[in-house]
Amino acid sequence: MRKFNVRKKSEERRKFLKAVLAISALAPGLLTKSVTSEAAAAPPQTPLPDLPEGEGQLLRMQRELQRALKKPVAERRWVMVIDGRKCVGCNACRVACVAENALPPGVTYRTVPEAQIGDYPKVARFFMPTQCMQCDNPPCQEAANAISPGSISKRPDGIVAINYQKFRGRKAFQAAAKACPYKALYYDDGRFFTEGTPALQPYDKGASYDYGSMWRRVKGQEGPPIDGGRKCHFCLHRLNASMLPACVSTCVGRAAFFGDLNDPESLVVELLAKYKDKAVRIRENRGTQPRVYYIVDDPALTAAYHT
Ligand code: SF4
Ligand code: SF4
Numbered sequence: 001m002r003k004f005n006v007r008k009k010s011e012e013r014r015k016f017l018k019a020v021l022a023i024s025a026l027a028p029g030l031l032t033k034s035v036t037s038e039a040a041a042a043p044p045q046t047p048l049p050d051l052p053e054g055e056g057q058l059l060r061m062q063r064e065l066q067r068a069l070k071k072p073v074a075e076r077r078w079v080m081v082i083d084g085r086k087c088v089g090c091n092a093c094r095v096a097c098v099a100e101n102a103l104p105p106g107v108t109y110r111t112v113p114e115a116q117i118g119d120y121p122k123v124a125r126f127f128m129p130t131q132c133m134q135c136d137n138p139p140c141q142e143a144a145n146a147i148s149p150g151s152i153s154k155r156p157d158g159i160v161a162i163n164y165q166k167f168r169g170r171k172a173f174q175a176a177a178k179a180c181p182y183k184a185l186y187y188d189d190g191r192f193f194t195e196g197t198p199a200l201q202p203y204d205k206g207a208s209y210d211y212g213s214m215w216r217r218v219k220g221q222e223g224p225p226i227d228g229g230r231k232c233h234f235c236l237h238r239l240n241a242s243m244l245p246a247c248v249s250t251c252v253g254r255a256a257f258f259g260d261l262n263d264p265e266s267l268v269v270e271l272l273a274k275y276k277d278k279a280v281r282i283r284e285n286r287g288t289q290p291r292v293y294y295i296v297d298d299p300a301l302t303a304a305y306h307t
Helices: 002-040 057-069 092-100 139-147 169-179 246-250 267-274 299-305
Strands: 078-083 114-119 122-127 152-154 160-162 186-188 228-230 256-260 292-295
Touching: 057 256, 057 267, 078 267, 092 246, 114 299, 139 152, 139 169, 160 228, 169 186, 169 228, 246 256, 256 267, 267 292
Parallel strands: 078 292
Antiparallel strands: 078 256, 114 122, 152 160, 186 228
């Protein structure tokens, strides 16, 4: 009986993974289109898709995204808001991120660490989903560019972008990773999940679309993105295709929000105003000016934990 359950579970898991991979395989076609509209930095050439009626939070963010995409890129100010009180630590955002960006072993754009604050008896544990904070004053940029100029740049919309052709090798990566207070950078060392098996499986051969270009990883390849640093880019390729970041649209607890801080009508602006006494940006004391905000029960304790 026990054996049967195990088999049933692995069967279900196989079906689930198949569905996830099918979704990620669908995305690229939608995404390549976006690069052209981004390059124009003006109203997109193709009409944005009609959204269904209704006004759930996801649909609202989707509408706001479309609104922002009609503005020049320099007038968009992307931010993420994570409501730590609602995160259930399920890691669905992390899985969605891995599938969306076809991430290899050892590279994770999003993690969901568990944090503990306070001392007994006033102690609390909570989840703190984290990724590259798209800092307005990114220390990684100076560190990387000192070794390899042009490796990391700050886009007008606030996303901190890696140039995969220039951000190459361990030396530049280690300098940038050491400078980043959020441990947001990972090195792509060319491994594959299914290496050592008779054949690499489809997942390992999938392309990613970081920064609007198509990236394929092949065993033995020496070019990018292999042998360089990688990190979250707020799913820039999805944004340009009028899609929310994968972690936001997947969030099981509806704890992750995304939008344009320059849009006074946006949900992110509303949340940050409503919870202004509960909103924190972690490790702000490092002067990084991160673009990810957290809504937490006790901002003082959380800030103290993350110094
Ligand atoms: S979180 Fe780290 S990698 Fe991301 S922009 Fe800030 S310093 Fe750079
Ligand atoms: S999907 Fe949402 S609820 Fe689950 S771990 Fe990620 S942020 Fe938290």
